[in-house]
Amino acid sequence: MTPVDVAFTVDGPDDAPTVVLSNSLGSTPAMWDPQFPALAERSRVVRYDHRGHGRSPVPPGPYELSDLGADVIELLDRLGLERVQWCGLSLGGMVGMWMAINAPERIDRLVLCCTSARLGPPDMWADRAATVRAQGVDAVADAGIERWLSPAFMQREPEVAARIRAMLAATPAEGYAACCGVIERMDQVPQLGEIRAPTLVIAAEDDPATPPEHGELIAAAVPGARLEIVKDARHLATIEQPEAMTELILSHLLG
Numbered sequence: 001m002t003p004v005d006v007a008f009t010v011d012g013p014d015d016a017p018t019v020v021l022s023n024s025l026g027s028t029p030a031m032w033d034p035q036f037p038a039l040a041e042r043s044r045v046v047r048y049d050h051r052g053h054g055r056s057p058v059p060p061g062p063y064e065l066s067d068l069g070a071d072v073i074e075l076l077d078r079l080g081l082e083r084v085q086w087c088g089l090s091l092g093g094m095v096g097m098w099m100a101i102n103a104p105e106r107i108d109r110l111v112l113c114c115t116s117a118r119l120g121p122p123d124m125w126a127d128r129a130a131t132v133r134a135q136g137v138d139a140v141a142d143a144g145i146e147r148w149l150s151p152a153f154m155q156r157e158p159e160v161a162a163r164i165r166a167m168l169a170a171t172p173a174e175g176y177a178a179c180c181g182v183i184e185r186m187d188q189v190p191q192l193g194e195i196r197a198p199t200l201v202i203a204a205e206d207d208p209a210t211p212p213e214h215g216e217l218i219a220a221a222v223p224g225a226r227l228e229i230v231k232d233a234r235h236l237a238t239i240e241q242p243e244a245m246t247e248l249i250l251s252h253l254l255g
Contacts, residue, residue, distance in 0.1 A: 001067045003074035007055035008048035010079065012040040017108070019043045019085040019253055020072070022092025024114075024236070025179050026137065026144060026168045028054040031089065034242030038250060046084070048075060050091065052175015061178030065186050068179075069098040076106060085253050086197075089113040089238060090210065091179060097188050097218075100195045110197040111249050114204050114235050116214035117188040117221075125184035129177035137176050141169040147209040148236040164239060192221035199225040200252040202245070204233040226252075 009029070019039060021032045029047035032039075039045050049056040051063065051071055072095060076084065085108050088096040093115025100107045119125075131139055145154070145165045154161040199222045203215030212229055219227035228248055233240040 001059065001063070001070075003067075003070040004051045004057045004059055005078075006048050006051060006057075006071050006075055008046060008075060010044065010046050011036075012042075012044040014044060016042060016044045017085060017253075018046060018081055019087055020046045020048070022048070022072075022086065022088035022095050023050060023053065024090035024092060025183070026053075026171045026176055028167055030167055031164075031236060031238055035238055035246045035249060038246050042250070042254065043085070046075075046079065046081075048072075050095075050175070050179065052172055052178055058172045058175045061174060062181050063178040065094060065098050065182050066102070068095050068182060069102060072099060073103060073106065082106070083108050085109045087111040087113070087249055087253070088115065090115050090235065091183065094183070094186060094188070097192070097195065100197050100199075101188065101191045104194075104196055107197045109253055109255075110195070110199040111202065111252055112199065112215070112218060113202045113245070114207055114210050114215075114237055115218070116210045117192055117218055118186065119183050119210065119214070122184045125180045129180035129184070132173050132177045132180070136173050137171045138169045141165050144168050148234055149240055150206060150232070150234050153240050160239065164236065189217070189221070192218060193223065195222045198252070198255070200248065201225055201227045202237070202248055203227065203229050204235060204237040204241075205229050205231045206233060207235045207237070209235040
């Protein structure tokens with residue numbers, strides 16, 4: 001598939017190293033709001049929407065992981081960025097691994113948050129895509145938020161939880177469903193040993209979407225990778241444990 005011109009923003013000092021923030025399935029760059037101020041003080045920060053998400057075009061599916069990666073390469077070329085740091089959560093981490101394997105010259109340092117190199121079962125993703133195509137993303141939003149945020153957090157921060165649910169529900173149905181297909185068919189486990197970028201893997205202790213064993217597998221397979229487990233967080237750890245996530249990300253990117 002031809003790369004699409006994804007929507008993006010660039011912030012921070014022009015002469016600083018560039019970090020790309022890559023979002024989860026069903027989210028926008030708003031999922032990085034707690035980390036953005038600290039990152040933008042020290043780095044040039046590129047935030048973008050995957051194809052089918054946010055302000056980016058929604059080409060008809062199917063999509064493959066290589067399509068999402070090609071979109072990013074096209075974006076980096078548009079911005080004149082030869083080499084960047086990468087911080088991705090969930091689907092954003094999957095794209096980051098693809099980049100580090102297939103375009104290693106473009107990735108300097110790598111942070112992989114709450115993600116997986118192979119996330120089955122495939123039938124689950126096919127069923128979710130079919131539901132979304134028939135009924136819209138709102139039909140899966142309540143279940144999605146329960147995976148993203150703990151009940152304690154949602155009770156403590158109901159306005160934040162409502163805002164995050166609205167972000168998820170606003171995702172274009174075809175974009176969400178086609179990206180479900182990306183995850184359904186993805187298997188990067190055999191190539192993890194090819195990654196050479198210094199890598200930090202962050203898993204959330206209570207994440208039901210990508211449990212810690214997925215991060216453990218990645219960290220064990222990527223040469224020299226370090227694993228950190230964030231406590232008291234589900235899948236969207238950037239929102240639920242913002243200080244801990246910001247500190248871990250900054251320490252690795254500035255290392």
